[in-house]
Each structure stands twice: as structure tokens, then as C-alpha cells.
Amino acid sequence: MTIEPATIEHEFDTIDFGHKSRNDRSKELLQALFANPQASINAACDKWCAAKGAYRFLDNPKADSQEILAAHRRATIKRIKSQKVVCVAQDTTELDFNGHAPDDVKCLNMADRRGLYDHSSVAFTPEKLCLGVLDVEFFDRSEDSLGKGSQRKSDPIEEKESFRWLQGYRRCCELASQCPETQVVSLADREGDIYDIFVEAEQHDNPADFVIRSKQVRCLPEKDDEAGGDSYKKIRSEVAKTDLVTTRQVELPATAQRAARMATLEIRAIRTKIKPPHARRSAIPEVTLSVVLVQEVDGPQDGTDLNWLLLSSLPIDDYRDVLRIVDYYVARWPVEMFFRVLKSGCRVEDIQLKTKARLIRALMFYKVVAWRIMFITFLGRECPELPCDVVFSDAEWKSVWKVAKESEPPKSAPELSQFIPVLAQLGGYNGRKHDGPPGMETIWRGTRRMMDFALAWQAFGPPKSSVH
Structure with a gap:
């Protein structure tokens, strides 16, 4: 494993804003925010002249927010190249700035809630060591678009918010090309269950693998004679009929809905063809996926019992392959910890800046700070x-x-x-x-x-x- 330099500002060794003073200022600001992540930007800078310089930097259009992330991404890719397997978890969280939102920030899910959605791709080892942030997309919604999601079902995917999941997978494929000695596995929860990703994986010259938790009701190409009519066999029903492959115990972290517990899981799996969605079946091909059903045994029966249907490009030649798919999906959980560090540890929802551009520049710095906190925490456990x-x-x-x-x-x-x-x-x-x-x-x-x-x-x- 490649081990990091002693101080966080080395993460910006390759940063280039076109002027040395801007490069140096970015390193100073990163170090100040890391030294006091829960403080305001003003309080994190120990002198007024430093705070004034920080605000000027965040207001400077030449300080490109994408270059802030790109410098960290370059350092992250170096760490990725030292690994045999890397899991890239995509997830979305809300950043609520209601009451102090910049003037040009729009809505979240309601007209009276102003803020940004944060869709991030974060790299982890299978052992849950955070290697860095690879991609970030911030977006908001206009008031007149709220409540109209059902009207956009027939729109091309490029015009939907869900396109971000396909873009995230494509970037994982790019990463796989950049790191040919590393197996890249893209991970997503239910929102990432998009058929276009499955097609992309089969047609790409150098695809990343994926493990995605199913949300949609997906079917096999075979008709369901028992149901009759134009019904097709459902993949969940078919895998549930198969013999038990193995069991596994998984330590569940605490969430807002459940206390931490050790869960015993029964696991079944099949490799099968999947039929494309009905509305698009003439335009896109069938795909072949591994389907893994994970069900908790003797759970608390309070609505938090695990019941996952996982879709994957990975093979399932024996029980170890099946367990690997489950373990990779579990490796997605630290991305939720990452967002908790970002919001609770760095208190980014308390940031008060006048424009969206300034806010996004600041958020990119805090992404690196949150990574560093997680890196230190888990490095001590893994190494x-x-x-x-x-x-x-x-x-x-x-x-x-x-x-x-x-x-x-x-x-x-x-x-x-x-x-x-x-x-x-x-x-x-x-x-x-x-x-x-x-x-x-x-x-x-x-x-x-x-x-x-x-x-x-x-x-x-x-x-x-x-x-x-």
C-alpha cells in the first residue's frame, strides 16, 4: 500500500491554478480547515488576514472547484494503483442550507427547502479503508420541476437526474483503464439499479465490475406459465426457489432506523439472463447477470431485517464468489460514514457564503478533509x-x-x-x-x-x- 505523506497539504502537490500564490493559498486553507474541521471558515483561520485571504480565494473564479477535486483525485489514483481490488461507492445525500442558502441555490425536494444534492463517488478498499474522492456532482432543482418525476419517465436518460449513476459507472470504467493492475468494482444502492449500466458493462471494451442492490422488478426472458397472460418469471422469485448456497454473519452499523447488531444471513444465487424493461425491450438487448438473494434469519421483525437482491457482473462459480459479492456490497456502507463526517464532523451545512460557486469551492475542500479523517481512522485498524x-x-x-x-x-x-x-x-x-x-x-x-x-x-x- 502507498502511504500518505505526513501532512494533508501534500494532497495538493499537483494542484495548478495558474499561479503559485493561489496554489500556496489552497494548501494553507486545506491545512487550516483540517486543523479545525468543526469551526467556521473564519474561526479555522487563526488570523483575520488569513480569513480574508481564504474568502478572497473562494471568491476567485480562477480557483476552479474541479481543479480542487482533480488534485485530490490524482493523489487518490496513486493509492488505488497500489491495491489489487478497489470498491467505488456512489451515493447521494442532501445538504440543507435553508435559512442561509446562497442567493442562487435552488430547491431540494420542496419549494421551502433550499440546498444542494451531493452525488459522490468514493474509493475504498474491501476492508473499508477510504482511499479518496473520485467524483462529485452538486445539483439542485427548480420549483417548477418539483413533483413531476413521473412525467419524465419516457425522457432519454441523459435528461434525467438518474443519469448521474450511469456517468459514475462510466468513470469507473475510465478508472479501470487507468489502473489496469487493479480490479475496480462499482457499488450502488437501490437508486443505481439502472438497466443502462448493465448494457454498458457488457458493451464496454474495458468495463469495471459492479454490485448494485435491486430496486426494480426485473424479469427473466421466459414466460411465467403459472401467472398466465403476458407475464414473465421474476428474478426474485426464481432465485428464492434455489438451494441455500451459504450463510454469513455481518455486523450491522447503527443507523437512525436501527441499533447496531450482528445479523445472520442466508444467501442464494443464480446466473441468468435479464429481460430489458418493457417500454424499451425493442431498443436494448438482454443482459446476463449474477443475482444474489440475501435474507436475514431471526431478525428483529421491526422493518429493519435485511432483504437484499444484489445484481452483479461478477462470476458465481462457487460459494466464495457469492460471498465476495456480498462482502463488496457491504464495503459500500462507509460512504454513508463519509457523508456523516462531512455533515457532522465538518458541519458543512453551517457554511454561509453568498454564491453557489463560492459554496462549491468550500465544499470541495471539506471533501478532502472528510477523506483524511476517515483515512486516519481506518488506517490505524487496517495497518x-x-x-x-x-x-x-x-x-x-x-x-x-x-x-x-x-x-x-x-x-x-x-x-x-x-x-x-x-x-x-x-x-x-x-x-x-x-x-x-x-x-x-x-x-x-x-x-x-x-x-x-x-x-x-x-x-x-x-x-x-x-x-x-
Whole structure:
């Protein structure tokens, strides 16, 4: 695995706004926002002159928001190339700026809710280490378009909001071409169940693989004689009739709808042809997919029991292949954590800027900040034996050790497994025997304090031993 430089501003090593001063300002702003992710932009900049420079930068049309993301994407692709398999999770979240929205920001799902939809593609390892953000699309809706989704069903996909999912898959195919030694797997929840993606995968010269949770009622090409008429066999019914392939236990994270729990899953699978949607069956071909049915056994029966129908381009030659599809889909969950870090950890919905362009530039910075928080959190779990100075500068880890441990830092950098809990202690982590590993919230709180300690360490230097 390629390990990151010690400080976050190295993520912008390739950034190019056409002038060195703008490039330098972007690195300074990124470091300031990372040092205090929950603060306002004004508060994150320690001096008024720095805050004024930050606002001028965000107002500068030459500071292209796409270049902010592109620099991070280039660094992300370097990390991707060091992996055998990378999962790219697409998802959409709402950013609600109601009450302080920029003048040119339109609606979310209602006329009195103003904000942006954020559709992001984020790369993870199958072990859930966040490698970076590959693509972001922000969009809003005009008032006269609300409630008219059903009227647009017959429109070309290029004119629908759902086109973003197909675009995201196409970019995964581009990524697969850029990283030929890495298997790229595109992941999507129910909104990504779009037949055009299945066709694209079969017709593309260098397709990315995909695992998508089914939303639509999809059919086999064979008629359903029992149902009669013009009915076709349903894929969910057909896979449910097959023998059990295997079982699997999955740890479910807590959500607003459920508490965290360990779920026991029964898994069935078939490889079959899928019939195109009725309205388009003369225009597009049938496709062949792996279909995996995942059903929770002895669940709480409160509406949160798992019942997934997964559609995939991946083979299912044996039970290990089937489990791999399930595991890859589970690797999609961290994208929801990513959005939680962005909204709760970085408080991006509190940003107050006058124009959409300024807001989007700021959001691109916070995308990189949210990635870094997740990267540090999970790197300590996936690579616990690494010395912490591959991620943290000497001033950062030594000052944290001195304050938290109340002792001199060791001569060589401790392993991440030792240092991350020490950092998290500064954010309220207790580290008791029954506690799990530090979470993202305690780590980002600890990081905020670490940056202050590091500045003091650099200003006043490490304590010197007395000479006798």
C-alpha cells in the first residue's frame, strides 16, 4: 500500500491554478480547515488576514472547484494503483442550507427547502479503508420541476437526474483503464439499479465490475406459465426457489432506523439472463447477470431485517464468489460514514457564503478533509503495525504523546495501534477494556487539539534535557 505523506497539504502537490500564490493559498486553507474541521471558515483561520485571504480565494473564479477535486483525485489514483481490488461507492445525500442558502441555490425536494444534492463517488478498499474522492456532482432543482418525476419517465436518460449513476459507472470504467493492475468494482444502492449500466458493462471494451442492490422488478426472458397472460418469471422469485448456497454473519452499523447488531444471513444465487424493461425491450438487448438473494434469519421483525437482491457482473462459480459479492456490497456502507463526517464532523451545512460557486469551492475542500479523517481512522485498524510518522509529522505525534502521556515521547515513532488511541484520548476516548477502537468523532476532536499542540511544539521546541 502507498502511504500518505505526513501532512494533508501534500494532497495538493499537483494542484495548478495558474499561479503559485493561489496554489500556496489552497494548501494553507486545506491545512487550516483540517486543523479545525468543526469551526467556521473564519474561526479555522487563526488570523483575520488569513480569513480574508481564504474568502478572497473562494471568491476567485480562477480557483476552479474541479481543479480542487482533480488534485485530490490524482493523489487518490496513486493509492488505488497500489491495491489489487478497489470498491467505488456512489451515493447521494442532501445538504440543507435553508435559512442561509446562497442567493442562487435552488430547491431540494420542496419549494421551502433550499440546498444542494451531493452525488459522490468514493474509493475504498474491501476492508473499508477510504482511499479518496473520485467524483462529485452538486445539483439542485427548480420549483417548477418539483413533483413531476413521473412525467419524465419516457425522457432519454441523459435528461434525467438518474443519469448521474450511469456517468459514475462510466468513470469507473475510465478508472479501470487507468489502473489496469487493479480490479475496480462499482457499488450502488437501490437508486443505481439502472438497466443502462448493465448494457454498458457488457458493451464496454474495458468495463469495471459492479454490485448494485435491486430496486426494480426485473424479469427473466421466459414466460411465467403459472401467472398466465403476458407475464414473465421474476428474478426474485426464481432465485428464492434455489438451494441455500451459504450463510454469513455481518455486523450491522447503527443507523437512525436501527441499533447496531450482528445479523445472520442466508444467501442464494443464480446466473441468468435479464429481460430489458418493457417500454424499451425493442431498443436494448438482454443482459446476463449474477443475482444474489440475501435474507436475514431471526431478525428483529421491526422493518429493519435485511432483504437484499444484489445484481452483479461478477462470476458465481462457487460459494466464495457469492460471498465476495456480498462482502463488496457491504464495503459500500462507509460512504454513508463519509457523508456523516462531512455533515457532522465538518458541519458543512453551517457554511454561509453568498454564491453557489463560492459554496462549491468550500465544499470541495471539506471533501478532502472528510477523506483524511476517515483515512486516519481506518488506517490505524487496517495497518496497525505502521509507525505513526508515515501519517503524522514529528511535531504532531510528539506533542500529543507529551500532553496525553505526560512523558517524553519515545525516540522512534510508535505504531499506529499505539498512537491512534492516544490521539483519540484528546477527543474523549476512554480506552477501557470493553471499549471498541476509537471512532471518527473522537479522532477528529483529538486532531483539532493536536494541531494546536503541534504549533506550540514548533514554536517553542521540544523540552531540552538539563546539562549537569
